[in-house]
Amino acid sequence: MKISVVTTLYYSQSFIDEFYARILKSVLAITADYEIVFVNDGSPDDSLRKVLALQSQDPYITIVDLSRNFGHHKAMMAGLHYAEGDYIFLIDSDLEEAPELLNVFCKELISSSDIDVVFGIQEKRKGGFFERMSGRVFYYIFSILASIEYQQNSLTARLMTKRYVENIKKFNEKELDIWGVFVLTGFNQRGIHVTKGSKGSSTYTLRKKIKHAVDSITSLSSRPLYLIFVFGFFIICLSFLEVAYIVYRKLHLEIDIEGWASIIASIWLVGGIIIFILGVIGIYLSKIFSEIKNRPLTVIKEIYKKQQ
Template sequence: MKISVLTTLYYSENYIQEFYNRTLACLQKIQCSYEFVFVDDGSPDRSLEKAIAIAQKDSNVKVIELSRNFGHHPALLTALQNATGDWIFLIDSDLEEAPELLLTYWQNLEQNSDFDVIYGVQEKRKGNWFEKVSGKVYYKLFGLISNINYPADTLTARLMSRKYVQALLQFPEREMDLWCIFQMAGFRQKAIIVNKGFKGKSTYTLKRKLQIALNTITSVSHRPLYFVFYLGLLITLFALGYITWIIYQYFAYDEKIEGWTSLAVSIWAIGGLVVFSIGIVGIYLAKIFLEIKQRPRSIIRNVYEKDSIKIKDDSLES
């Protein structure tokens, strides 16, 4: 029986050695054969160099260097495509998710071998008050507008069977949210409540989080469409705010409302809603545009393994 440990590298130079040591200790306790697959997602620090150093000492370590930064989800998919184990342990390398979760998941799997996936759910969402509140709002809205049972506050860390991973890789779309695919693939899954660490600073900015929430990992050609979307949203919010102010003036100060006022508000509100709707349609057209192009999710530049630091296939795409 073989377990594949998959992770991505992005600003990971301070964590990768400890991550490897702690995960290896867990694998030794399970007493199984193993492999590590590190995917360098265009990290600007020395993550790749440190991962290669580990691979030179351990023949069970493979380091995949992507040609540039493609994003977290494409990098995770690249790792999944290169896993060869009977069970696949997917986890982030920044140590916010403890490598020891592998033992917890494995113990749960031994108690009930019918499960295909064991994954973690945060007991308490990390971050400041804004991140906690916005996270709750996002999951509530997502549940209302989709037919996917999307569990809130899930971790990257999950233990998956080979047949489940093969099912994940059957989804061909380029514009995807991997966490949605995790649910859409089905199979028997078990959630475990766990604690997640917090290193204090995330590589995900507010802007980046908004892009992920809207699933807008897009090219430059999408920007005009998204600009129209946000412009329509801004106009709508302004109109609603103005309506609220007029109502307040009327009831609080008994001010007379001129005819032109209601007309102006109506024009702004309707105009904002129209532009907002066009923006939404534009987003869907943009996604169709990218799906038709069938661009690769990621491109592998180098593959590094022990005693072989040469490029295996410079044209390999995933």
């Protein structure tokens, strides 16, 4: 049984040594047949140099060096393409997720013949009040707009069978939400509640989180387009009722209709609705534009792999 560990690097230099020591100990407790795939996602610090130093001591380390920063999701997908093990353990290298989860997940996966994925779920979402509340709001909105079951507070850390990962690699979309792909791939999956640590500062700024939320919803669901249709139909019905009421007051009650303020307000309302609708449609058109160009998901500058 061979285990592949896949992790990404971005401002990770301060975590690499401890991560490697702990993940190696966890892997060797299960099997001596392993590989560790580090994906350098254009990290501007000394992460690449540090893993190259580790590779000089451990020939079972593979380093995928991307030409620039492509983002966490695309870097993880690149790493999965180079994983050759019978079981693939995906985890972040920042130690917020304990490397020892491999042993817990492996015991759970092997004991259940009908399970292909074991993944971690945060018992309690980390961060301050704003981070926790924004997370709840995201999952609530996503559950309304998305057409898939998106597991709330799921972690990167997950142990997967080879056949599951092979099917993940068949997804070729450029606007990638890898958590959505995990769900769309199917198979029997089991979540385990675990404790997630905190490294303090995060490279996920508020702007990145909002962008991720918009990208996730529009990449995985066409429901917003249908909601626009329903919303537009509702506005049309209200408009007809308003016109009918105005005609009734004028013809039957003989009341003159005046008020430039109401006209201006109506214009602003309709204009805002039109702009909003065009904005949503524009997001979908931008994704179509990105897909039809068929650009590569990532660009690999070099592969560092020793003969084993």
